[in-house]
Amino acid sequence: MFWNSNNIIEVNEYNFNTEVIEYSLNSLVIVAFWAKWSKPSIEYRKMLEIITARYGNQIRLALVDIDESPLLSSKFAVYTLPTLKMIYQGNIHQELIGYQPEFRVVQVINSIRIPDPMKLEIEKAYAYLNQKDYKTAGRLFTEILEKRPLNPEASFGLAMNYIHSAEPLEAYYILKDFPASPLYDSAGKLLPLVKAMSQYQAGTLPQQEPLDFAFSRAMKFAIDNKYYLAVDGLLEILKQDRNYYDQAVSKVIIGILELIPDSDPQKKQFRSELSAILF
CATH class of the missing domain: 1.25.40 (Serine Threonine Protein Phosphatase 5, Tetratricopeptide repeat)
Structure with a gap:
């Protein structure tokens, strides 16, 4: 099922100039050449619609069915499906030929400097x-x-x-x-921390051994935004048992460090202590 969005439209030879060229004077337009009989371009279209929805009003996705608009595919020298043309201010800035992974499409979009x-x-x-x-x-x-x-x-x-x-x-x-x-990557680093904090709030962390109580205390500090105390406690746990909490204590520490500004000298100190324990 395709997205319904004003920023995702189907264009043809009759409305291309208005919906793509003129629109591109203020926004990036991704022109995607595809066909109903091309399975890769259908899958590509779905991915592009998700990416476009993510960017909101910053970009527009213009879909061109090559069977319905053969003159456009000829004009833009489209010989492979799917093909993308990135148009901004009336000019083609980038193009991608053939199926590309999502990260590559996003990378190309971000490389085109557009006022946000x-x-x-x-x-x-x-x-x-x-x-x-x-x-x-x-x-x-x-x-x-x-x-x-x-x-x-x-x-x-x-x-x-x-x-x-x-x-x-x-x-x-x-x-x-x-x-x-x-x-x-930064989002991924926070995941172990939020999982542990959620377990603490739900009361599902183990409460049997001394290290269990120490870990729960560290999560309580994290909940209370006392990040220095949380890291101090977790470093002590690592010194005693690097395998505690399924070897994820170091990942929880890294998550907390994501919350501390880079300008804070204590962040560098914590990183040094963590490295000394692990390596």
Whole structure:
């Protein structure tokens, strides 16, 4: 089933100039040449629609059926399906020939510098997040995602906001299917942390051995935004048993370090201590 969106349209030889060339004066238009009989291009179309929905009003996907618009496929020298032409301000900036993985399509889109009208809104939301005004930051990130669903920066910011607000399970639902983007790796680093925090809140962490109580105490510190104390406690656990918590304690520490600003000198110190224990 294909997405229904104003940013995803079918174009032909009659409306191409209006819907693609003129529209591209202000937004990036991805022209996708495909055919109903081409299974790879059908699968490609589905992936492109998901990517386009993620970017919201920043890009438009224009679908060209080569059987219905042979003149367009001839004009753009399309000899392989699927084929993408990235058009911005009336010119072709990039093209992809043949089926490409999602990360490659996103990489090419991001390489085309387009003014983003939501950049200031995202910066504003992150400013409130850094000021620890989590109520305002959460509202702003949510408003951004209503306009541009699955935007990686807003999604990551909202997940961070949920963690700081002691709602790790909500963060987990955002992070577990995080979209391909420059923030994908950072999102993955947070997953072990939010899982452990969620287990603590649900009361499902083991409570039998001394290290169990130490781990729960560290998760309580993380819930309370006392990240230094949480990391200190987890480092002590690692010194005693590197295999504790299915060898995931180091991953939980790395998740907490994602929450600490790079400008904080203590972050570098914690990394050094972690490396000394592991290596």
